[in-house]
Amino acid sequence: MSITVIFFLGLLIALIGVIPPGLLNMTAAKISLKDGHPSAIVFSLGVCLVVFLQTYIAAMFARYMTNHQDVVEILQRVAFVIFVLITIYFLCVAKGDAQPDVEPHARSKHSRFFQGIFLSAINVFPIPYQAYMTITIASFGWFVFDTTSIVTYCSGATTGTFVMLYMYMFFFDKIKARKLTSQRNMNRMIGAITCIIAIVTFINILMEL
Numbered sequence: 001m002s003i004t005v006i007f008f009l010g011l012l013i014a015l016i017g018v019i020p021p022g023l024l025n026m027t028a029a030k031i032s033l034k035d036g037h038p039s040a041i042v043f044s045l046g047v048c049l050v051v052f053l054q055t056y057i058a059a060m061f062a063r064y065m066t067n068h069q070d071v072v073e074i075l076q077r078v079a080f081v082i083f084v085l086i087t088i089y090f091l092c093v094a095k096g097d098a099q100p101d102v103e104p105h106a107r108s109k110h111s112r113f114f115q116g117i118f119l120s121a122i123n124v125f126p127i128p129y130q131a132y133m134t135i136t137i138a139s140f141g142w143f144v145f146d147t148t149s150i151v152t153y154c155s156g157a158t159t160g161t162f163v164m165l166y167m168y169m170f171f172f173d174k175i176k177a178r179k180l181t182s183q184r185n186m187n188r189m190i191g192a193i194t195c196i197i198a199i200v201t202f203i204n205i206l207m208e209l
Contacts, residue, residue, distance in 0.1 A: 003152045006143060010055070010156025011163070013133050016193060017126065018164040024119055028165045029172035031112065037169060039112050044165040046116025051126060051161045055154040058130035063145035065135060076205055079132055083198035091191035130157065139204055 018025055024047055032040035065075065134153065137143040143153065 003148060006149050006152045007156035007159075009137055009142060010153040010158075011160035012156075013130070013137075014051070014055075014157040014160030015164050017129055018161050020193065022123075024116075024123060025165055025168040027115075027119060029168040032169035033172060035112075040169045041166070043112040043116040044162055044169075046113040046118075047120040047165065048116075048158045048162050050117055050120035052154050052158045054120075054124075054126045055130045055157040056150065058127045059134050059145065059150045059153060061127070062131045062134040062138070063150075065131070066138060066145065073205075075132075075135075076201060080198055080201040080205060083194045083201060087191050087195040087198055089191075091188065091195070126157075136200065136204060139207075 028040050028044050031043050134143060
């Protein structure tokens with residue numbers, strides 16, 4: 001598979017993972033409003049540094065798992081059930097409560113960078129998400145676990161994360177003025193994304209039967 005394709009796969013998968021409004025993208029947007037784009041970009045660079053490392057760890061874990069196919073099959077079924085339950089929760093159960101305001105505390109660009117590192121480090125969701133997605137695209141023959149492909153994929157995932165953070169910075173005024181940021185619509189977006197992932201997982205399970 002071309003490294004260009006692998007790069008854009010990493011970019012697209014990361015974009016999908018960061019689309020729902022959350023702590024990282026909303027903090028980047030609020031820093032941009034409060035202190036300007038340069039400070040928000042520095043924050044985002046801190047986030048992306050950790051994202052690269054998390055994606056690399058996820059790819060290493062996924063490479064190990066592909067050598068134990070029986071475990072992968074079990075995890076696929078567990079992941080399918082989890083994604084279905086998450087979809088049901090966000091589409092049918094979760095309430096539309098107001099989103100809590102997250103006010104950044106750091107001031108200098110230097111501290112913004114480390115704030116980005118810290119907030120990204122405590123957000124461990126990218127590791128299982130990227131591990132599962134790399135296993136999935138590898139099962140379709142779109143990805144191989146060599147060093148070049150892994151580094152290319154991690155670079156794409158890092159770029160995709162930065163692009164989405166920058167989009168939140170740039171369009172936050174417009175987004176904030178719409179209903180897109182209401183908790184109800186956030187829940188719907190997250191539910192739609194997990195539903196798509198659940199469908200892909202189900203198709204992948206059927207193909208392996």
